[in-house]
Amino acid sequence: MRIGELSERTRTSPRSLRYYEQQGLLTSDREHNGYRDYGANAVATVQTIRSLIEIGLPTALVKEVLPCTVGEKSEAACPELLARIAALREDVRSRAERLKDVETALGSYLEANSR
Amino acid sequence: MRIGELSERTRTSPRSLRYYEQQGLLTSDREHNGYRDYGANAVATVQTIRSLIEIGLPTALVKEVLPCTVGEKSEAACPELLARIAALREDVRSRAERLKDVETALGSYLEANSR
């Protein structure tokens, strides 16, 4: 599919799609005319990318965790990468925990102020 | 306390402290010479602000939830504000959930690739 179709199906601007590609998060073939040509899995990939970015991960981190989310066994699972991923996971866990705390605080506030 | 002391005690740059004040997140009195004068509670306030920003909330949202985190009953708990806070809470909950998902995905990846 071309960039316009992918853009519609993921509700993501062509500009962002090109940016993701430039950052190495997304790949595409090229038609004879130079137009980008995406496979069907691109839709899922873009949705994952957007989720990760939306929760606050910078593209550099997204690039690292992206291969992990497809759930395949990687060939080059060197210990360094595993350690990096583990640290990332801890970072994410910490963020989630603090968000949970904020949610709880907001909940308490709501309860205390709903009569 | 002056801005230098608050800066040290919160490990936050004076620039950021002034920025928070400009955004309406932080208040200060002024000494006769124009120097900012912070109360003791400013330390806790700044730490809360930094936590919220660090987990990805923009200052505009921080400004809204900040009064809720001090846990006092607000006088002006109009229904609109409560609805706004409830929506915020839902947003935060959603973010936390997706972060949890990412953490789980990373955990699965680590488990699958640790021998």
Next chain:
DNA sequence: CTTGACCTTGACGTTGATGTCAGACTTTAC
């Protein structure tokens, strides 16, 4: 009274994830 540390405001620089626009080519519809 001067030096140095601290404070002030104001302005410009930076980074990440885009928006937007220009200029050119391709494809599609008529």
Next chain:
DNA sequence: GTAAAGTCTGACATCAACGTCAAGGTCAAG
């Protein structure tokens, strides 16, 4: 064939949350 719509690259614009620097006021120490 011509116009409209889609795509390309490249460049400049934006926004938040700062960093950094300039020019000047304040104050304790020598």
